Amino acid sequence: xxxxxxxxxxxxxxxxxxxxxxxxxxxxxxxxxxxxxxxxxxxxxxxxxxxxxxxxxxxxxxxxxxxxxxxxxxxxxxxxxxxxxxxxxxxxxxxxxxxxxxxxxxxxxxxxxxxxxxxxxxxxxxxxxxxxxxxxxxxxxxxxxxxxxxxxxxxxxxxxxxxxxxxxxxxxxxxxxxxxxxxxxxxxxxxxxxxxxxxxxxxxxxxxxxxxxxxxxxxxxxxxxxxxxxxxxxxxxxxxxxxxxxxxxxxxxxxxxxxxxxxxxxxxxxxxxxxxxxxxxxxxxxxxxxxxxxxxxxxxxxxxxxxxxxxxxxxxx
Amino acid sequence: xxxxxxxxxxxxxxxxxxxxxxxxxxxxxxxxxxxxxxxxxxxxxxxxxxxxxxxxxxxxxxxxxxxxxxxxxxxxxxxxxxxxxxxxxxxxxxxxxxxxxxxxxxxxxxxxxxxxxxxxxxxxxxxxxxxxxxxxxxxxxxxxxxxxxxxxxxxxxxxxxxxxxxxxxxxxxxxxxxxxxxxxxxxxxxxxxxxxxxxxxxxxxxxxxxxxxxxxxxxxxxxxxxxxxxxxxxxxxxxxxxxxxxxxxxxxxxxxxxxxxxxxxxxxxxxxxxxxxxxxxxxxxxxxxxxxxxxxxxxxxxxxxxxxxxxxxxxxxxxxxxxxxxxxxxxxxxxxxxxxxxxxxxxxxxxxxxxxxxxxxxxxxxxxxxxxxxxxxxxxxxxxxxxxxxxxxxxxxxxxxxxxxxxxxxxxxxxxxxxxxxxxxxxxxxxxxxxxxxxxxxxxxxxxxxxxxxxxxxxxxxxxxxxxxxxxxxxxxxxxxxxxxxxxxxxxxxxxxxxxxxxxxxxxxxxxxxxxxxxxxxxxxxxxxxxxxxxxxxxxxxxxxxxxxxxxxxxxxxxxxxxxxxxx
Numbered sequence: 001x002x003x004x005x006x007x008x009x010x011x012x013x014x015x016x017x018x019x020x021x022x023x024x025x026x027x028x029x030x031x032x033x034x035x036x037x038x039x040x041x042x043x044x045x046x047x048x049x050x051x052x053x054x055x056x057x058x059x060x061x062x063x064x065x066x067x068x069x070x071x072x073x074x075x076x077x078x079x080x081x082x083x084x085x086x087x088x089x090x091x092x093x094x095x096x097x098x099x100x101x102x103x104x105x106x107x108x109x110x111x112x113x114x115x116x117x118x119x120x121x122x123x124x125x126x127x128x129x130x131x132x133x134x135x136x137x138x139x140x141x142x143x144x145x146x147x148x149x150x151x152x153x154x155x156x157x158x159x160x161x162x163x164x165x166x167x168x169x170x171x172x173x174x175x176x177x178x179x180x181x182x183x184x185x186x187x188x189x190x191x192x193x194x195x196x197x198x199x200x201x202x203x204x205x206x207x208x209x210x211x212x213x214x215x216x217x218x219x220x221x222x223x224x225x226x227x228x229x230x231x232x233x234x235x236x237x238x239x240x241x242x243x244x245x246x247x248x249x250x251x252x253x254x255x256x257x258x259x260x261x262x263x264x265x266x267x268x269x270x271x272x273x274x275x276x277x278x279x280x281x282x283x284x285x286x287x288x289x290x291x292x293x294x295x296x297x298x299x300x301x302x303x304x305x306x307x308x309x310x311x312x313x314x315x316x317x
Numbered sequence: 318x319x320x321x322x323x324x325x326x327x328x329x330x331x332x333x334x335x336x337x338x339x340x341x342x343x344x345x346x347x348x349x350x351x352x353x354x355x356x357x358x359x360x361x362x363x364x365x366x367x368x369x370x371x372x373x374x375x376x377x378x379x380x381x382x383x384x385x386x387x388x389x390x391x392x393x394x395x396x397x398x399x400x401x402x403x404x405x406x407x408x409x410x411x412x413x414x415x416x417x418x419x420x421x422x423x424x425x426x427x428x429x430x431x432x433x434x435x436x437x438x439x440x441x442x443x444x445x446x447x448x449x450x451x452x453x454x455x456x457x458x459x460x461x462x463x464x465x466x467x468x469x470x471x472x473x474x475x476x477x478x479x480x481x482x483x484x485x486x487x488x489x490x491x492x493x494x495x496x497x498x499x500x501x502x503x504x505x506x507x508x509x510x511x512x513x514x515x516x517x518x519x520x521x522x523x524x525x526x527x528x529x530x531x532x533x534x535x536x537x538x539x540x541x542x543x544x545x546x547x548x549x550x551x552x553x554x555x556x557x558x559x560x561x562x563x564x565x566x567x568x569x570x571x572x573x574x575x576x577x578x579x580x581x582x583x584x585x586x587x588x589x590x591x592x593x594x595x596x597x598x599x600x601x602x603x604x605x606x607x608x609x610x611x612x613x614x615x616x617x618x619x620x621x622x623x624x625x626x627x628x629x630x631x632x633x634x635x636x637x638x639x640x641x642x643x644x645x646x647x648x649x650x651x652x653x654x655x656x657x658x659x660x661x662x663x664x665x666x667x668x669x670x671x672x673x674x675x676x677x678x679x680x681x682x683x684x685x686x687x688x689x690x691x692x693x694x695x696x697x698x699x700x701x702x703x704x705x706x707x708x709x710x711x712x713x714x715x716x717x718x719x720x721x722x723x724x725x726x727x728x729x730x731x732x733x734x735x736x737x738x739x740x741x742x743x744x745x746x747x748x749x750x751x752x753x754x755x756x757x758x759x760x761x762x763x764x765x766x767x768x769x770x771x772x773x774x775x776x777x778x779x780x781x782x783x784x785x786x787x788x789x790x791x792x793x794x795x796x797x798x799x800x801x802x803x804x805x806x807x808x809x810x811x812x813x814x815x816x817x818x819x820x821x822x823x824x825x826x827x828x829x830x831x832x833x834x835x836x837x838x839x840x841x842x843x844x845x846x847x848x849x850x851x852x853x854x855x856x857x858x859x860x861x862x863x864x865x866x867x868x869x870x871x872x873x874x875x876x877x878x879x880x881x882x883x884x885x
Contacts, residue, residue, distance in 0.1 A: 032764035036771075038397070048475060055474045082390045084544035093565060149596050157603045164601045166567060170382060170588050173562070265592045267566025275593070280764050 001308065008301050015297060016290065023289040024066050027282055034058065034081050034280040056081060069286060078283045082276070087287045091269060095291070096175070097167055098268035101260065102253045104188040106246065109195030113139075114242070116196070117203025118235065121211060132200060139197025144190050144256060148263040151186045162186055165265035187264045191256055195249060202245055206238035213237075240311055247303025251296040379884025380586040381864045382568075383609040384598045388591035389569065392560060393549035394528035395468055400786070405589060406528055407876035408571055409451075409556040413442055413461070413509075414525040418874040419686050421788055423521040427456070427529060427555070437516035437826060440525070444507045448578045450531050451559040458503040463532035465501055465524075466490065472541040480523045485512040518826050522788045529555060557582040557880040566591075571879075582880035608861040611872070614675040620859040628860045631675070632872050634853030637682050638741075640732070641780040641848055644809045645772055648730055648754075655846035657707035659697030662748045668852045671744055676854040683792060683839060684784040684853075686871065688828075691836035694843040697850075704752055713753070721753035732756040733766050733778035742779060745851075772809035780848070785873045790835055794819055797842050810847045 035052040053059050057068060072078040078087045113136075120132035156164040163169075168180050210216060211234050219229045258270030265271075269288055276284035308314045389402035394410060396402075415426040425431075428442040448456035469477055469487045477491045485500030500512035513520065531553050538546050551560050557579070558571035568590040575581045590607065592598040599616055601607035612620065620627045640658070642649040649655055664678035680696040683689060713721040713728055721728040734742045739760045749755055756777065761769075769775050784792060798819045799811040815838055822834045856872035865883040869875050 031768060032762075033768040036768045037764050051475050079545060084391060084393075084396065084549065086545070090565065097566075149600075152597065152600045157600050160604065164604050164606055165592060165597050166590075168567075170568065170590075170606075171380075171570065171586070173564075262593050263597055265566075265590070265594065265597055267564065271566060271593065278762060278764055 001305070005301065005305065008304075012294070012297055016294060019293040020070060020286065020290055021066065023293075024069065024286055025062070027277075027280075027285050027289075028062060028065075032280045034282060037279055038081060069283065073283075073287060073290075078287065080276075080284050081281045082279055082284075087283045090272060090284060091287050091291055094267055094269045094272050097266055098254070098257050098261070098270060101184065101187055101191060101257055101266065101268060102250070104184060105191035105195060105253055105256075106249070108188055109192035110199055110242070110246070112192070113196040113199025114203050114235075114239075116200040117205075118207055118230070120200070120204040121207030122230070124208060129204075132204070136197040136200040136204075139193045139195075139200070141197075142193060144194075144259045145263055147193060148186065148190045148260065151189065152263075155186065165263075167266050183264075183266075187260050187266060190263070191253065191260045194256065195253070198245065198249075199242060202241050203238055206241050207234055210234040210238045236310065240307065243303050243306045243310060246306075247300040250299035251292065254292045254295065375583050375881075375883050376885070377581070377583055378585050379583075379864075380588065381584055381609065381882055381884065382588045382590060382607050384590050384592050384601060384607045386591060386595075386598065386611070387593065388566070389563075391544060391549050392552050392563065392569075393544055393546075394530055394552065394554075395473075396544045396549055401589075401591065403786070404876040405560070405569055405571070406554075406556075408558045408587065408879035409552070409560055410528040410554040411448075411556055412526045412528055413444070414521050415877075416522050416526055416788070418877065419684075419785055419871040420688060421522065421785070422688075423525070428525070431521075431525075437824075438513040440511040440513070440520065442509050442511075442525075444509060445578060446507055448555055449576045450533075450555055451553045451574055452531075452534075453576070454531065454533055456529070456531075456555055458506065458509050460529055460532050461509050462497070462501050462503065463536060464527060464530050465498055467530060467535065467540060467543075468527060469498060470540040472539065480517065480519065483513050483515055483517050483520070484524070485514055516824050516826070518823055518831065519788055519790060523791070558587060577880075579880075583883040587879060587882065602859060602861070605861060605863070608864045609866060610859055612857050612859050614672045614854070614857065617675060617857045617859070618673065626862055628862055628866075630858040630860070630866070630868060632856045632858070632869055632874075633684070633686055634676065634679075634855050635684060635785050635871050635873060636781045636783045636853060637679050637684070637850065638738075638779070638781045638852055638854070639679075639682075639848040639850045640745075640777055641770070641808070642777045643772055643775055644847065646730075646776055647726065648728060648776065651711050652846055653707045653711045654713065655849070656697060657704040657711070657752070658749070658754065659846055659849045660700040660704035660707070661752050661754075662745050662849075662851065663699040664852055665699070667741075667744045671741060672852075672854055675857060676852045678851070679853045680850050681839065681843065682782055682796065682848065682850070683789050683835075684871075687784060687789040689789050689793075689832055689835040689839075691832075691839040693836070694839040696843070697846070701748075701752065708752070708754070715753045719750070719753055720755060728754045730754075730756045730776040731759050733759050733761055733769065733775055735763050735766060735779065736760060738779035741851075770807050772807065783873075785871045790822060790831070793835060793838055793842070794822075797838070797847070808847065810842070810845070812841060812845060815841050 035049055035056060035058060038056075039049050039052050057065055060068070069078060073087070076086060076088050079085065080087050080090060083090070116132045116135060120129040123129055152164055155162045162182050162185055167183050168176070172179050216229060216233055219233050254270060257268055258274050260266070261268040261271035262274060269291065272284060273288040276288065385401045385404065387399070387401050389405055390399045392398065392402055392405060394406060398406070411427045413426060413428040414423045414431070416422065417424045427445050427448060429445050431440055431442045433440055444458060444461070450456055465481070465484070465487070467473070469481055469484075469491050471491055471493050477488055482488050482491075484498060486495055486498045487500065489495040490498045502510045502512075504510070511520075511525075534548060534553055535543060538548070543549065550563050555577075557574055557577045559574045560569060561572040562570040568588050571587040571589070573582050573585050592601060592607070595613065598607065598610055599612065602610050602612075602620070617629065621629045642655065642658075644650060668676040668678060681690065681694060683691075685692070708721060712723045714723070716722045716727070732742055739758055742758045746756065746758065766778055770778055782792065782796070796808050797810045797812070797815055799813075799816050818834050818838045818841075822831070822838070825831045825834050858866070858869070858872070858875065860866050863885050865885060866875070867878045867881050869878065
């Protein structure tokens with residue numbers, strides 16, 4: 001297993017280089033010139049514009065720009081065009097918010113989705129199954145921005161149960177879970193809704209298949225309690241596709257976080273990425289893209305490892 | 318676009334606000350107004366709104382949360398800060414001279430008074446005593462010299478702006494030929510003298526209104542590293558509020574500076590939030606967790622009706638919205654064609670339909686509230702008959718399919734719009750189609766529009782220009798001065814007579830001369846129809862009745878009154 005993980009991590013290196021080249025090329029070939037956006041309009045002479053392009057290194061050949069950018073990033077000396085602050089600091093100070101939100105969304109989405117899927121599979125084609133299908137369909141079809149605003153209107157504006165936006169009380173500092181919890185309730189619900197729907201559908205399907213297997217019938221014949229049969233025998237096997245799904249879910253959670261973070265004004269990486277794309281802050285965009293890519297690849301690796309742990313028949317060498 | 322207080326979460330669109338959105342704007346230039354101290358009354362007229370002062374002693378203490386819609390990009394005063402940073406500086410910084418809005422007249426700030434020599438090239442400032450930096454150190458004349466040496470420093474990127482280069486010795490300092498700026502000298506403990514190479518009518522409202530920075534802190538950091546320093550996130554300045562915290566994505570916390578030379582501000586704390594989503598910003602206002610925010614026309618009505626919970630303020634639109642056309646494009650190179658286009662849209666009907674009575678037709682780049690505004694400059698009202706006549710006379714004849722044609726060239730064009738302005742363009746579209754000069758709407762993000770908005774790279778795009786952030790003379794110059802220096806390559810306007818008038822304008826110090834020269838510039842420019850002016854949208858401010866904000870005449874004035882904001 002260790003050798004397998006080590007090999008996968010080594011394979012990560014060319015993958016990250018490839019992603020960095022691709023993302024660097026895409027952002028540079030996209031329309032929009034950072035110097036045009038940064039130059040002071042009151043002094044937007046062609047000369048000042050050219051000076052700014054030189055300052056930002058935008059007149060260098062693209063391969064040179066790429067090497068300079070990656071070298072600076074590796075040294076922690078890559079600076080945002082917009083704020084002139086080290087990009088790594090901008091990303092790292094926002095990463096905890098996005099990771100916290102993502103992890104909460106995964107936990108809530110998986111638990112809720114699995115519960116719905118199991119209940120549906122235990123009473124197939126009944127009212128509970130139909131209701132579960134409706135909830136699941138709602139989960140992965142409802143637009144995040146709509147759901148977010150509806151929750152805000154109900155729980156924050158009308159009932160005053162929860163704060164509208166932000167990550168903690170205005171003058172609070174640090175990471176106090178008790179202070180931050182109310183701020184994370186609605187964003188977590190919105191971000192986990194889609195995942196919940198997807199998981200519910202997968203678990204229902206997988207559970208139905210497991211429940212019809214011979215070993216489940218045998219377990220029943222042995223006189224085991226229904227709960228034991230469902231949890232120990234059927235559910236464990238049913239979770240294998242869910243684990244695979246989770247590996248692919250991470251990128252979607254990161255992209256989904258961009259929307260959720262904007263709606264709820266959360267200081268996360270997703271919002272930073274969106275803001276940076278609009279103002280063509282190349283260093284920030286490249287860095288966030290790389291971080292997201294690494295997170296996605298590691299997520300997949302984690303899923304593979306968990307897959308092996310869940311199913312003893314799978315051996316990595 | 319540029320204003321310090323765009324409606325919450327709205328997409329920014331004007332050229333200056335573009336700066337705001339992207340993070341530029343010369344803070345030294347744009348930050349024209351300074352905070353008024355608590356001891357000086359608000360510049361109110363008419364009846365005072367709740368909280369505008371009055372006979373009761375003001376309440377001291379409390380916290381106010383304001384939504385700016387976006388965050389500052391930096392809090393380094395000369396770090397190309399955006400409009401949101403400019404607002405923070407209004408509350409936290411001082412200059413030698415501040416600019417009174419909306420008159421844009423220079424008034425004392427750290428300089429208690431000044432005199433100008435007979436030839437207009439020497440300015441002598443008497444500097445206020447007893448001023449302290451936020452860290453308790455005394456503000457000295459050395460700080461003034463250091464501020465201008467930093468602005469002119471060789472390690473700052475870019476050339477020296479012409480206004481600074483006009484100080485004797487500043488260019489030598491920039492070129493490393495001198496270790497100090499010869500034209501800035503001090504005498505005693507309260508006098509600083511600026512010697513200029515040439516008379517400059519805008520010296521006070523540009524150079525002298527630069528934000529002062531502390532030598533004792535910044536001189537220990539290489540100038541090239543100032544933008545990356547901790548100072549750029551938490552500056553030590555002299556204004557009535559101090560920056561006590563700035564968490565990216567959450568907000569900037571300002572706390573009262575109790576040793577401010579004019580007395581402490583009324584509030585203990587101001588929190589400036591940058592909530593990017595407009596709907597969320599409105600929800601915060603409704604929930605009461607934000608007390609002050611700008612809103613859009615379609616949201617304003619509900620707050621305006623609820624007098625129990627909210628006080629609202631409407632101020633005249635400070636942004637002129639217009640169609641910018643590429644004058645080098647064969648479709649628009651004929652002045653009469655541009656005039657025909659200016660006669661085409663019914664601005665009144667469109668503004669009534671789109672903005673629910675919160676916008677008015679506009680016919681000039683310069684605000685009608687500005688002291689240089691020339692009401693006699695040409696205006697092009699809605700007149701479809703005249704538009705047709707002009708197009709016919711220009712040789713553009715109506716084709717069988719309803720599109721005008723000239724020498725085989727069809728009058729069809731593309732109009733670039735942002736997501737915010739696209740609906741506005743859709744309202745304009747039928748008028749131009751009826752006239753036989755239809756356009757297709759091309760919706761792009763702001764960054765793409767600005768990058769394509771270079772003469773030769775576009776046909777037309779929706780544009781906005783904010784007034785009252787810099788002197789209106791500079792507004793005009795930034796758009797219509799062709800040379801010297803070379804003009805922006807976005808407008809493409811060139812008229813030698815106008816260039817001559819700008820040169821005259823730099824030497825005009827008497828108000829009547831200023832009005833005459835810049836009035837003539839407006840007449841000539843509007844006569845050339847470089848822009849199709851459209852409308853100005855009122856700035857709409859909503860304030861929860863848990864706090865009080867003095868009445869403002871124009872929206873950029875809001876943050877200049879921060880010291881008078883009060884909790885109820």
